[in-house]
Amino acid sequence: MHVAAIVAAGGRGLRLGADRPKQFLDIGGRSILELSVAALADHARINEIVVALPEDRLDAESTRLRAAIARPIVFTTGGARRQDSVANAFAKTSTQSDVILIHDAARPFVTAAVIGRVIDGAKAYGAAIAAIATRDTVKHTGEANADGSRLIRGTIPRDTVFLAQTPQAFRRDVLARALSEGRDVDATDEAMLVERLGMPVHVVEGDRRNIKITTPDDLAAAQAAGPRTPHVRIGNGYDLHTLVAGRPLILAGVRIDFALGLSGHSDADIVCHAVTDAILGAAGAGDIGRMFPDTDATWKDADSIALLTAAVAKVHGAGYRVSNVDVTVIAQRPKLLPYLDAMRAKLAAALEVDLSAVSIKGKTNEGVDSMGRGESMACHAVALLQKS
Numbered sequence: 001m002h003v004a005a006i007v008a009a010g011g012r013g014l015r016l017g018a019d020r021p022k023q024f025l026d027i028g029g030r031s032i033l034e035l036s037v038a039a040l041a042d043h044a045r046i047n048e049i050v051v052a053l054p055e056d057r058l059d060a061e062s063t064r065l066r067a068a069i070a071r072p073i074v075f076t077t078g079g080a081r082r083q084d085s086v087a088n089a090f091a092k093t094s095t096q097s098d099v100i101l102i103h104d105a106a107r108p109f110v111t112a113a114v115i116g117r118v119i120d121g122a123k124a125y126g127a128a129i130a131a132i133a134t135r136d137t138v139k140h141t142g143e144a145n146a147d148g149s150r151l152i153r154g155t156i157p158r159d160t161v162f163l164a165q166t167p168q169a170f171r172r173d174v175l176a177r178a179l180s181e182g183r184d185v186d187a188t189d190e191a192m193l194v195e196r197l198g199m200p201v202h203v204v205e206g207d208r209r210n211i212k213i214t215t216p217d218d219l220a221a222a223q224a225a226g227p228r229t230p231h232v233r234i235g236n237g238y239d240l241h242t243l244v245a246g247r248p249l250i251l252a253g254v255r256i257d258f259a260l261g262l263s264g265h266s267d268a269d270i271v272c273h274a275v276t277d278a279i280l281g282a283a284g285a286g287d288i289g290r291m292f293p294d295t296d297a298t299w300k301d302a303d304s305i306a307l308l309t310a311a312v313a314k315v316h317g318a319g320y321r322v323s324n325v326d327v328t329v330i331a332q333r334p335k336l337l338p339y340l341d342a343m344r345a346k347l348a349a350a351l352e353v354d355l356s357a358v359s360i361k362g363k364t365n366e367g368v369d370s371m372g373r374g375e376s377m378a379c380h381a382v383a384l385l386q387k388s
Helices: 032-041 055-068 082-090 112-125 172-181 190-195 216-225 270-282 304-317 337-351
Strands: 003-008 048-053 074-077 099-104 127-133 138-141 152-156 162-171 202-205 232-245 249-251 254-256 260-262 320-330 358-363 376-387
Touching (some): 003 032, 003 162, 032 055, 032 099, 048 055, 048 082, 055 074, 074 082, 082 172, 082 190, 112 127, 112 162, 127 190, 162 190, 232 270, 249 260, 254 337, 270 304, 270 320, 270 337, 270 376, 304 320, 304 337, 320 337
Parallel strands (some): 003 048, 048 074, 127 202, 320 358
Antiparallel strands (some): 099 162, 127 162, 138 152, 232 260, 232 376, 249 254
């Protein structure tokens, strides 16, 4: 599934009363906008990002963000209204995108878990928003009197009242119709445009930390808290197998043209095995031998990419996601350079990360030991995980 993320950053943020739009103010040395975009850029399930900026700040802010965020970002000018900015950004998204996720630039503390829930909601229902249940009793009132007081007209059951947040996510065709048919409607969010079409919008669990910075008090609280440091875990993995005749040589799920293959209970893919151990170790989730024991006939000649995919699911279940991996394959021969791009692509898909997050290097053992004599191959892997 291809997910495009839109960051609505075209507003002026006048209510804050600052000398510039609120999304460009700093929290801990990074702009609110940068923190919001970084949260999306770090999410493994988001394939592309489009940011809508005020026209007079387009050049400066796009240059700044490109320097700060290590992945491609598309920029466009915002419009007079939020929905105009979103429409401009939507026009820049890939037509292959299945789900469009929209996030306010002024919500810099969104978590990966909330992003994932909203994507899943859009996939399942067509439209979903993050929201939190109100904790307070909710009163319906009339208009304000001259002295500012209001007459209560009723009490609304609070278990039915939710406070909308972003991100909000929609199936591409749903958002396209909502934006097209809602041009003449002033809406405070995209869900409102979808609702007016009579189409269902589902609520998924938001997060109370996912505040929108609107007032000076919001900004002061956010600056006091500072950027959240992600919970990082590091793991390493190692595997070695002997080379034998009559077996295919499989590395990172790619079949290598070579006279010998690696011996083992599964397909003996040392790259997948080392990476599997690295991510499981980083998450404190055991190792490949315990998860897929070679005493179990189930794993006889198993596809190690499938085993790695299962390990990734276990890591996700433990509350972590893969940030990046670095792999070193030690083999006197064959030369792996022609296969490295395909190997990286296979690993990236299994790990649910961008291609840029996977590094694979081939090294010889300078003729030393069994690897140097061409009798075996080994692999070292290091993985970095972040809390979801």
